[in-house]
Amino acid sequence: MYSYLWILLILSVSEGYKILVVFPVPAGSHRNLGDGYVRHLLKAGHEVTYITPFVMENFNPNLRQIHVADNFKAINAQLINIKALMSHQVEMDQDSLFQFSINITKTTLESEAVQKLLNDASEEFDVVIAEWMFNDIYCGFSAVFNCPYIWSFSYEPNFVSLGLLGEATNPAYTANIQLSDVPPFNFWQRTYALWFQVLSNLKQILFYENIEKEFYEKTFTPIVQRRGRNLPPYDELRYNASMVLGSSHVSLGQAIRLPQNYIPIAGYHIDDDTKPLPEDLQRIMENAEHGVIYFSLGSNLKSKDLPENIKNNLLTLFGELNQTVLWKIEQPLPNKPKNVHFLEWAPQHSILGHPNCILFITHGGLLSTTEAVHFGVPFIGIPVFFDQNFNVEQSVQRGIAKKVILTNNIDKDLRVAINEILNDSKYYERINETSFIYHHRPVPPGKELVHWVEHVVRSGGALLHRSPARLVPWYQKMFLDLIALIVVFVFVILQTIKFMSACILRPKVPYKKKIT
Ligand SMILES: *[C@@H]1O[C@H](CO)[C@@H](O)[C@H](O)[C@H]1NC(C)=O
Ligand SMILES: *[C@@H]1O[C@H](CO)[C@@H](O)[C@H](O)[C@H]1NC(C)=O
Ligand SMILES: *[C@@H]1O[C@H](CO)[C@@H](O)[C@H](O)[C@H]1NC(C)=O
Numbered sequence: 001m002y003s004y005l006w007i008l009l010i011l012s013v014s015e016g017y018k019i020l021v022v023f024p025v026p027a028g029s030h031r032n033l034g035d036g037y038v039r040h041l042l043k044a045g046h047e048v049t050y051i052t053p054f055v056m057e058n059f060n061p062n063l064r065q066i067h068v069a070d071n072f073k074a075i076n077a078q079l080i081n082i083k084a085l086m087s088h089q090v091e092m093d094q095d096s097l098f099q100f101s102i103n104i105t106k107t108t109l110e111s112e113a114v115q116k117l118l119n120d121a122s123e124e125f126d127v128v129i130a131e132w133m134f135n136d137i138y139c140g141f142s143a144v145f146n147c148p149y150i151w152s153f154s155y156e157p158n159f160v161s162l163g164l165l166g167e168a169t170n171p172a173y174t175a176n177i178q179l180s181d182v183p184p185f186n187f188w189q190r191t192y193a194l195w196f197q198v199l200s201n202l203k204q205i206l207f208y209e210n211i212e213k214e215f216y217e218k219t220f221t222p223i224v225q226r227r228g229r230n231l232p233p234y235d236e237l238r239y240n241a242s243m244v245l246g247s248s249h250v251s252l253g254q255a256i257r258l259p260q261n262y263i264p265i266a267g268y269h270i271d272d273d274t275k276p277l278p279e280d281l282q283r284i285m286e287n288a289e290h291g292v293i294y295f296s297l298g299s300n301l302k303s304k305d306l307p308e309n310i311k312n313n314l315l316t317l318f319g320e321l322n323q324t325v326l327w328k329i330e331q332p333l334p335n336k337p338k339n340v341h342f343l344e345w346a347p348q349h350s351i352l353g354h355p356n357c358i359l360f361i362t363h364g365g366l367l368s369t370t371e372a373v374h375f376g377v378p379f380i381g382i383p384v385f386f387d388q389n390f391n392v393e394q395s396v397q398r399g400i401a402k403k404v405i406l407t408n409n410i411d412k413d414l415r416v417a418i419n420e421i422l423n424d425s426k427y428y429e430r431i432n433e434t435s436f437i438y439h440h441r442p443v444p445p446g447k448e449l450v451h452w453v454e455h456v457v458r459s460g461g462a463l464l465h466r467s468p469a470r471l472v473p474w475y476q477k478m479f480l481d482l483i484a485l486i487v488v489f490v491f492v493i494l495q496t497i498k499f500m501s502a503c504i505l506r507p508k509v510p511y512k513k514k515i516t
């Protein structure tokens, strides 16, 4: 009798769902975002299967990892080489981002481990969470497992992410995250924003979409058929996401209107309790009488790839400062000044969280920007590609950062920027205000993440949260059919008037004849 009660109790308490988390991009920042989902979902008692190119050190029995390590080889490493980007040997434009994403998607879906998962008819999931990266092919997972899916979006919301939910942003007042124009726009910026949005959409429709569709059908048709169902058309399934969970927040980006199923959860990847610093680093930071400046170009761009003269000039600049400088660089440089410390690996959260950290010099990636605001440290942004331009420009406008452009003279510009921030309490007041807005939410972002994932499962796909705009074709959204009708109507009326007036005014020929 008792054991029976126990079983009932366990059944009613454990509401764990089976969740597939797909984060195959082989880059440290994307790994942090994926690990964040996994940590929160495991903590909430769910069973997680995690597709990742990395190895996550976590021994929770509810976690199964599926490694797609070949993804490291699938991409052109030059694309994130800072020297190649500086000299324009490579460009991080729409075409290379698409190629990059297709390469990763193909390698992921064709990998042995993922094929095994997809082809095993006993595998079932309650929901799929996939990171959106410049193509929509992972929506196919939801067809295979016959369950709802959620996109994780790693950028500020824009016309692409909101387009997946049927909404479009208005280019008159919404920044494109690849550009450094921040509203309010002047006439030319506004025109360029429209042109950029139209051109991107056209490229999507004319070139990319067919490649995606073909690969989607080739990969998923046989698998779904083997499970006794038909693969839904790509154009239907890709707009069938239940939610987008975005790494954004109004304190970091723009206050634009969002559909009900776009949920901003920036900062969920940061642990509530910051890990203590390693002992040597703790000592260095404690003893920094004039404070610490932390310099890191993030996990993808490498400081060691900077041109030699820039590295040497930066080292000279840092050596002349009163502050202690922590430089995340993969290869130590010779002639290190006493106040400079090289870190091959940097516990970024713990460094930024230390009260002596007074300035962060960063590439302005979304995670670094988020972390600067989270820990209340003003920063100098050196944007290199993609959304870094927007992140830095927006922060400059907010008064929490300065922007320095990556040129051969960067040390001179950086010196000016460092002096200006350290010497002006305004930056510290602003970052405090921004940090307050960032933290002052009804629920912490990690809790919100778990809530919405569970909501999607329990509500059978959050159908009520979806915008009716998803089902309205673009020409109807712009009322082009109405405009066409009005044009035709006016034309007909004009023609009728012309015809009738011609009839009435035309002199009656026989009568005329009589007069003359
Ligand atoms: C994609 O893969 C192809 C072939 O493997 C490679 O040549 C190309 O450089 C890759 N592109 C990117 C952007 O990673
Ligand atoms: C769209 O999602 C809902 C909820 O998950 C599901 O019931 C429906 O079958 C999906 N539609 C397609 C075309 O897969
Ligand atoms: C560095 O510290 C010294 C001694 O505290 C001070 O005299 C000097 O003005 C400081 N230099 C700068 C650039 O702040």
Ligand SMILES: *[C@@H]1O[C@H](CO)[C@@H](O)[C@H](O)[C@H]1NC(C)=O
Residues within 6 Å of the ligand: 419, 420, 423
């Ligand atoms: C700091 O600002 C003050 C007043 O604006 C100026 O006199 C001083 O030279 C500045 N110091 C540095 C190190 O830039």
Ligand SMILES: *[C@@H]1O[C@H](CO)[C@@H](O)[C@H](O)[C@H]1NC(C)=O
Residues within 6 Å of the ligand: 425, 428, 429, 432
């Ligand atoms: C910012 O906030 C911190 C912690 O709340 C406080 O110690 C500091 O004085 C504040 N700085 C400014 C410039 O308001």
